[in-house]
Amino acid sequence: xxxxxxxxxxxxxxxxxxxxxxxxxxxxxxxxxxxxxxxxxxxxxxxxxxxxxxxxxxxxxxxxxxxxxxxxxxxxxxxxxxxxxxxxxxxxxxxxxxxxxxxxxxxxxxxxxxxxxxxxxxxxxxxxxxxxxxxxxxxxxxxxxxxxxxxxxxxxxxxxxxxxxxxxxxxxxxxxxxxxxxxxxxxxxxxxxxxxxxxxxxxxxxxxxxxxxxxxxxxxxxxxxxxxxxxxxxxxxxxxxxxxxxxxxxxxxxxxxxxxxxxxxxxxxx
Amino acid sequence: xxxxxxxxxxxxxxxxxxxxxxxxxxxxxxxxxxxxxxxxxxxxxxxxxxxxxxxxxxxxxxxxxxxxxxxxxxxxxxxxxxxxxxxxxxxxxxxxxxxxxxxxxxxxxxxxxxxxxxxxxxxxxxxxxxxxxxxxxxxxxxxxxxxxxxxxxxxxxxxxxxxxxxxxxxxxxxxxxxxxxxxxxxxxxxxxxxxxxxxxxxxxxxxxxxxxxxxxxxxxxxxxxxxxxxxxxxxxxxxxxxxxxxxxxxxxxxxxxxxxxxxxxxxxxxxx
Numbered sequence: 001x002x003x004x005x006x007x008x009x010x011x012x013x014x015x016x017x018x019x020x021x022x023x024x025x026x027x028x029x030x031x032x033x034x035x036x037x038x039x040x041x042x043x044x045x046x047x048x049x050x051x052x053x054x055x056x057x058x059x060x061x062x063x064x065x066x067x068x069x070x071x072x073x074x075x076x077x078x079x080x081x082x083x084x085x086x087x088x089x090x091x092x093x094x095x096x097x098x099x100x101x102x103x104x105x106x107x108x109x110x111x112x113x114x115x116x117x118x119x120x121x122x123x124x125x126x127x128x129x130x131x132x133x134x135x136x137x138x139x140x141x142x143x144x145x146x147x148x149x150x151x152x153x154x155x156x157x158x159x160x161x162x163x164x165x166x167x168x169x170x171x172x173x174x175x176x177x178x179x180x181x182x183x184x185x186x187x188x189x190x191x192x193x194x195x196x197x198x199x200x201x202x203x204x205x206x207x208x209x210x211x212x213x214x215x216x217x218x219x220x221x222x223x224x225x226x227x228x229x230x231x232x233x234x235x236x237x238x239x240x241x242x243x244x245x246x247x248x249x250x251x252x253x254x255x256x257x258x259x260x261x262x263x264x265x266x267x268x269x270x
Numbered sequence: 271x272x273x274x275x276x277x278x279x280x281x282x283x284x285x286x287x288x289x290x291x292x293x294x295x296x297x298x299x300x301x302x303x304x305x306x307x308x309x310x311x312x313x314x315x316x317x318x319x320x321x322x323x324x325x326x327x328x329x330x331x332x333x334x335x336x337x338x339x340x341x342x343x344x345x346x347x348x349x350x351x352x353x354x355x356x357x358x359x360x361x362x363x364x365x366x367x368x369x370x371x372x373x374x375x376x377x378x379x380x381x382x383x384x385x386x387x388x389x390x391x392x393x394x395x396x397x398x399x400x401x402x403x404x405x406x407x408x409x410x411x412x413x414x415x416x417x418x419x420x421x422x423x424x425x426x427x428x429x430x431x432x433x434x435x436x437x438x439x440x441x442x443x444x445x446x447x448x449x450x451x452x453x454x455x456x457x458x459x460x461x462x463x464x465x466x467x468x469x470x471x472x473x474x475x476x477x478x479x480x481x482x483x484x485x486x487x488x489x490x491x492x493x494x495x496x497x498x499x500x501x502x503x504x505x506x507x508x509x510x511x512x513x514x515x516x517x518x519x520x521x522x523x524x525x526x527x528x529x530x531x532x533x534x535x536x537x538x539x540x541x542x
Contacts, residue, residue: 036453043457047466048324055328175304182316191320192327 015101019109023083027117037078038121040181041070045125048191049133058222064129065221066190068122069214072156073184075121079114080160081177083107084167097258103168104161104254111160115153144220144232152213155239158246159209165253168261188214193227209246212239282377289384296385309392314346314400315407321466322408332409339408340496341465343400344427344489347393348456351428355386355435356452359442368443372530379523382439386432393428414498423495426508427488430515434484437518440526443533459485484518487511 027034045067052063084107087093097103139145166176185191187204188211194202205211215227216235228235318339325338362368371381401420404410412420438455442448459465462476463485469477480486491507501508532538 032450035450039453039457043461044320047321047460050461050467050471051325051328053471175302175308179308179312179316182313182320186316186320186323192323196323196327 011101012105015105016109016112019106020113021109023110023113026086027113033082034075034117034121037075037082038071038124041067041074041121041185042125042128044070044185044191045129046132049129053133058224060129060133061222062218062225063191064126064133065218066214067129068126069152069188069190069210069217070185071121071125072115072118072153073188073190073210074181075114075118076111076156076160077163077180077184078177079117080107080111080163081167083110083114084164097262102254103258104165104251107164107168107254108157108161111157111164115157115160118156119149119153139221140223141220145217148213148216148220148232148236151236151239151243152210152217155209155213155243155246158243158250161250162246162253165250165257168254169257184208187211190214207242209239209242212236212242278377282380285376286380286384289381290387293385294388309349310396310399313349314343314396315403317346318342318400318403318408325466335408336404336410337493338466339404339410340401340493341463341489342460343404344397344424344492345459345463345465345485346400347397347428347431348459348485349393350389350396351393351431352435352438352459353452353456354389354392355432356438356442356448356455358382358385358439360439360447360449360452363442363447372534378526378530382436382522382526383432383519386436386439389435390425390428390432393431394424397424397428410496412496415496416498416500416504419495419499419501419504420492422501423488423491423504423508426511426515427484427492430484430488430511430518433515433519433522437522437525440522440529443526444529444538446538459483462486464489482514482518484511484515487514 045063048063048067049060052060084093087096096106099106163176163180170176186197187194187201188208189205194205194211197205212228212230212235215230216232216239218225219227219232219235230238321338321342322335325335359368362371401410401412405412434455435452438451439448441451445451458479462469462472462480463483464480465485469480469486472480487507487510491504491511494504494507
């Protein structure tokens with residue numbers, strides 16, 4: 001029994017790894033598709049920096065970090081939707097679902113790669129922002145900054161996983177990925193404090209793990225930054241709790257969605 | 271000779287008419303109702319909200335927020351006038367109908383303008399809804415507005431930006447897809463067309479791009495019309511926008527013929 005369980009875990013890890021490698025190969029075979037997912041965050045950041053042009057260094061750093069976060073979000077939202085959509089277009093959806101490995105492990109590999117790609121986008125946007133607008137690079141607490149960034153990366157992956165489960169069921173992935181992009185930028189306070197948002201939107205913001213992540217990133221990067229009243233550690237604890245809930249929900253959703261999609265027999269429709 | 275020219279004109283008009291009909295039907299069939307709602311109601315609202323909150327967060331005055339809101343209300347027409355129009359050739363590639371169209375003797379300009387014409391209606395509608403949001407949700411006052419001017423500018427900007435969409439669409443004949451370019455130009459007007467801040471904020475090399483995109487003039491004219499300028503007062507900027515629009519449409523035609531030739535020569539028509 002122990003051997004069976006450990007074999008199963010190894011197979012799952014192999015499925016995640018293989019899926020990541022395949023997603024990476026697909027990306028390098030046709031890298032132009034990265035543009036749709038980064039162009040909006042990139043332009044939004046540049047516009048923001050032009051609007052912020054009369055303010056001082058820390059505020060510019062706030063905007064540049066927000067731009068990086070938008071880059072990660074954009075790739076997560078688009079990457080999660082597109083991975084399933086491309087399966088439909090390429091006619092590989094049925095084959096992927098009938099593979100012995102549960103779909104969630106295959107999708108997890110894709111989501112992890114997409115989020116990694118998002119981090120590269122974030123660095124690219126940060127770099128352009130820093131170079132063009134000559135924002136001084138000084139990370140206040142580099143270690144805390146790195147921890148917050150890595151945990152936010154995990155949190156974004158968990159959001160990507162939930163989104164992907166919805167995309168399996170619906171043919172409207174295009175609708176969701178286009179419709180969600182700007183609202184998540186608004187709701188997570190990438191470019192402005194969420195205190196400016198109406199009360200009912202703030203409730204939604206606090207349910208998104210990356211909202212806490214970006215606050216923790218800013219606390220650790222900008223000296224004297226006053227974000228949420230919670231502080232660095234509580235921000236990370238709340239984000240980790242929410243991330244755990246997202247992962248748990250993803251497992252439930254994937255099990256239900258996978259079986260429902262097979263019963264409906266409409267997997268390949270788009 | 272006159273009869274032959276008349277026949278060419280009649281053929282062109284016939285192609286234009288049938289393209290308008292097929293373009294409208296195709297758009298309605300291809301896009302789901304959710305995409306319509308997204309394009310017409312949700313995307314303009316979220317984009318306007320993002321930049322309005324952003325402008326507000328930098329302690330800008332209400333007038334600065336209104337500047338941003340009006341700019342974005344007009345810019346959102348790009349979802350239809352630029353993105354949808356630019357993807358016309360790519361959609362034909364995906365559906366396998368591009369080769370059939372290219373071998374037909376139909377006038378190319380009539381064909382493409384006809385296909386894109388439905389998006390003029392759509393983009394006008396999207397920006398009109400954006401202006402409604404501007405008034406009811408973001409507090410933009412229309413009390414002194416010249417409504418004839420507002421409608422005129424909406425229509426002219428939609429037509430000229432459709433021409434800009436055609437320019438990008440023509441690239442799709444040669445490249446594997448125009449979607450990437452469509453995505454770039456969907457958002458680039460946010461940066462270079464005076465939508466969120468005046469064009470003079472930009473470095474001079476980037477301003478060149480501002481002046482060749484009709485949106486720059488449309489956004490500026492709309493702000494003036496809303497603040498009460500009459501049509502005669504707006505005539506200068508409107509004529510400039512029309513002039514730039516005509517140049518853009520002519521450039522689209524020349525590019526289309528060039529890329530059609532290149533695509534035929536290199537056998538890339540069906541590549542996507």
